[in-house]
Amino acid sequence: MVKLGFQLPNSGPLATAANLLEVARKAEALAYDSVVVTDHIVIPWSIASRYPYSRSGRFSVPADGNYFEPLSLLSFVAGATSRLRVGTSVMVVPYRNPVLSAKMLATLDVLSNGRLFVGVGSGWLAEEFTVMGSPPFAERGRATDEWLEIFVKLWTEPKPSFDGKLYRFAEVGCFPQPVQKPHPPIYIGGNSRPALRRAAKYGQSWHAFRVPARELPRRLDYLESQRAACGRERTGLGFSVRYGARVVAPLGDTNRRPGEEPERVFVGTAAEVAEQLKPVWALGPTDAIFDCRTGSLDEVTETMERLAGEVYPSLER
Numbered sequence: 093m094v095k096l097g098f099q100l101p102n103s104g105p106l107a108t109a110a111n112l113l114e115v116a117r118k119a120e121a122l123a124y125d126s127v128v129v130t131d132h133i134v135i136p137w138s139i140a141s142r143y144p145y146s147r148s149g150r151f152s153v154p155a156d157g158n159y160f161e162p163l164s165l166l167s168f169v170a171g172a173t174s175r176l177r178v179g180t181s182v183m184v185v186p187y188r189n190p191v192l193s194a195k196m197l198a199t200l201d202v203l204s205n206g207r208l209f210v211g212v213g214s215g216w217l218a219e220e221f222t223v224m225g226s227p228p229f230a231e232r233g234r235a236t237d238e239w240l241e242i243f244v245k246l247w248t249e250p251k252p253s254f255d256g257k258l259y260r261f262a263e264v265g266c267f268p269q270p271v272q273k274p275h276p277p278i279y280i281g282g283n284s285r286p287a288l289r290r291a292a293k294y295g296q297s298w299h300a301f302r303v304p305a306r307e308l309p310r311r312l313d314y315l316e317s318q319r320a321a322c323g324r325e326r327t328g329l330g331f332s333v334r335y336g337a338r339v340v341a342p343l344g345d346t347n348r349r350p351g352e353e354p355e356r357v358f359v360g361t362a363a364e365v366a367e368q369l370k371p372v373w374a375l376g377p378t379d380a381i382f383d384c385r386t387g388s389l390d391e392v393t394e395t396m397e398r399l400a401g402e403v404y405p406s407l408e409r
Contacts, residue, residue, distance in 0.1 A: 094373065095125035096404055097381035098396055099181065099334075102129040102165055106389055107158035109168075116169045118393055120176045122400040127169060128181035128211065128334075128381055129162040136219040144216050144283070145302050145356075151217070152351055163196050170204035178204060181334055181381060182211035182281035182299060186226045186235040190259055191266070193239070194246040198270045206271035211299050212240065213281040214290075227258055233286055234258060240278065240294045247275040279332055279379075285314065291329065292318035297378060298331040304355035305371035308333075312375065332379035333372055338387055339365050339398035349386045357386075362402035373407045 098119050100112050119127050135155040142149040153159065166178045178200075185193070201208040214236040215221065218229040227235040238256040245252035246266040253263045270276050279299040280291035288311060291298035298315050300308065312331065319329050336357030340346060346360050358365045372380070384395040 093408060094377055094404075095379045096400060097126035097128055097177075097179075097181075097379055098124055098399075099128050099130065099381065099383035100165070100169065101385075101389075101392065102162065103132070103153050103159040104157050104385065106392065107160055111389055112160070112165065112169065113172055114389070115392065115396070116173055116176065118396055120173050122396060124176065124396075124400060126177035126179055126209070126379070126381065128179045129160070129165050129169075131162045131180060131183045131187070132159050132217070132220065133161065133187060134220060134223050135159065136217070136223065139217065139219055141216060141218045146351075147353055163193075163200065166208070167200055167203065170200065170207060175207075177207045177209060179209040179279070180211045181301075182213040182279070184215040184220075185212045185239045186215060186221070186232050187224050190239040190242040191246065191261065191264075194243045195266060197243070197276065198247055198266070198268060201270035201272055201276050202268050206276075208270070208272070209277040209279060210243075211279040211281050212236065214287070231258065233290075237290065237294070240290075243278075244275060244294075283311065288315045289318050291315060292322050292324065295329060297329070299334065300331060300377075301334045302336065302353075302356035303333070305375075306355075308372070308375055330378040331375075332381065333377045334381045334383070335372075336385060337365060337382040337395055337399060338384055338391060339395045339403060340391075341394075341398075351386050362398045362406070365399075366403045366406045369403065369407060 100115050101107050116127050135153055137155045143151040162180050170178050214232045221229045235258050238258050242254050247270050251263040254261055277296040279297040280295035281299040281301055283303055338359045339362055342361050348359055352359050358368045384392045
């Protein structure tokens with residue numbers, strides 16, 4: 093059975109405390125498995141970097157809009173819910189100190205009684221790396237790998253130490269360690285071959301972001317080849333998907349809006365969206381997580397209700 097997730101509106105015009113609580117509590121009431129949040133700390137006014145997850149290459153979040161920090165927000169959401177898993181989709185790993193990040197994530201897992209999963213990525217916005225004082229943008233892949241190794245050491249070892257190219261420390265204690273054993277699941281985001289290699293080596297899931305269904309098989313074949321090369325058991329590595337969606341009533345507005353790219357954002361009635369999703373479901377993802385970034389709050393909640401009540405049941409028959 094595919095687990096159903098939804099992104100909270102942690103950026104843009106809907107990003108308010110009241111809306112975040114409403115969407116999280118509705119997700120729990122509708123029996124969603126999880127809610128996720130995205131990650132940016134600042135949005136530069138001038139961006140030359142290409143956004144890799146749309147055909148246009150343009151990033152649509154305005155610099156003067158709200159953008160809640162994900163780890164703080166997930167703690168808030170976990171405290172306001174009792175069953176929902178909470179996760180990042182995705183946390184840009186090199187932005188933060190690795191030891192502090194590991195501590196914050198472990199704390200979140202303990203306080204939520206083991207409801208955390210950690211979606212991670214290496215980042216794409218060079219200008220934000222500069223503002224954050226992060227490792228050099230060109231070293232973001234190496235930094236992500238080292239930071240993940242540090243996370244696992246701090247989460248699982250009694251006297252962890254680390255000696256890497258970008259970070260090192262002598263033996264320390266870092267408690268409490270996460271409730272989940274051996275540690276919270278790590279979902280590796282990114283659609284590139286380096287991201288797939290990272291998923292094969294470090295992840296419990298590859299987290300595919302808005303990959304058209306027709307492109308998934310060849311990426312999954314590459315993921316499988318890299319898993320085998322790492323000598324990992326097949327059962328230890330799954331894949332999850334993330335797409336946009338706007339699900340409307342019969343005769344509702346199905347005209348595509350800016351940002352609703354075909355194959356990346358599913359728009360239509362419940363029956364139409366289910367039909368669009370069948371090729372994805374046929375590949376056997378562990379999780380399917382959706383966002384609705386182009387609607388009002390009423391349209392977001394309608395999409396949530398129709399996904400859970402109409403689309404999901406028809407796909408799981």
